[in-house]
Amino acid sequence: MSESESRPLTASWALYDRARELIPMATQTHSKAPREALRGVEPCYLVRGSGSHVWDVDGNEYIDYRNGLGPVVLGYCYPAVDQAVRAQLEQGIVFSYPHPLEVEVAERLVSVIPCAESVRYLKTGGEAMAATHRLARGYTGRDLIVSCGYHGWLNTMSKPGQPEAVRSVYRDLPWGDVTPYETVLREESVAAVSVACAYADIEAGHQFLPRLRQLTQEHGALLIFDEIVTGFRLHRAGAQGYFGVTPDLAVFAKALSNGVPLSCFCGRRDVMAAVQEVVVSSTFGGDTLGLAAARAVLDLYAVEDVVGQLWARGRQLHAGFERLCETLSVDAGFRGVPPLGQLGFHYPDAQRNGELFLRFNAELLRRGVIIYTVCYPNYSHTPRDIDDTLTAMDESLRTMQAEGLFD
16 A cells, blocks of 8 residues: 555545635635645645644644644643633633733733833734834834835735735835845835844844844834744744844734734833824734633743753754755755754755655655644654654655656
């Protein structure tokens, strides 16, 4: 029996075909859409998770490095978080006035995030980033946002659907090179520079981010950090903790609540106070389930070295894969740092790299491993998980090599 035959996906793809009649792209999240080129190999629907493993609708088990695209930092169905959510569910979810959890979680966030003097909550990272952009404009009286990296669909200006008038008050600039920022800050009236770290070249932040901090202060612009992914993963306090640079505003999401929808935007007290006039308000901003989950996550971070574990398992994965590639003379590997390393093939032809990565995905899925362009270790990944993953990677690369794909 072949590997693909031993992992049936009949129910998964039948459900996908039903969904396409009702749901555009058959999913709510672009990055979760199954790939037609992997029909019969890639699972379309997952129904259960435990620790570092997930199961699809056909009953197949996988070691997962997508982890919900990053939010599942502790592991699926992590007991302390699930227990906190269940306990709160019995008391209520949304009320007619704020719940004390709003204060408790804010106090804990202020105690660990350098920029946080005030905190407010929303549900998604992109929504919270849009809130910081609005706040920056309201506080400074300026319109232009200089944007570095992806800040969610609300803030994406390069795709159809954004009026030209809106595009005109955004300027996209690259990560790592401060020169264009010097120019725009000198020549134009900028409300804020909004930065998400580039995973593959994240260490450039040691020089890049301090210079942006200096430039924004010189020109009266705010500095905003998108910590949606880096928060509680790269460092407990995100990029600002790792690089030692304190922005004026920041957004945390994903790992903040181990997959229960919650985001926060936080920062200088005087800037955050502008929400009263700017108006950032949401019925579900203070829902108690996300906050109960966040409190449980923060409790664990206070007593366990969660980030250290993410680095350790990531190092094991990165180093092991590097050895495999060296042994087989394959030009592939991880770039960036272990808690959020970017995986890919590094041949001169970008199209070839994409095709090789797709095939590598297929081979790993046949062997029970889910990867992503960014591989996210979680706190529940064990050394055995990583060893099993490396065995699957070795077999996958050798299968591809035997077909002459690396010649």
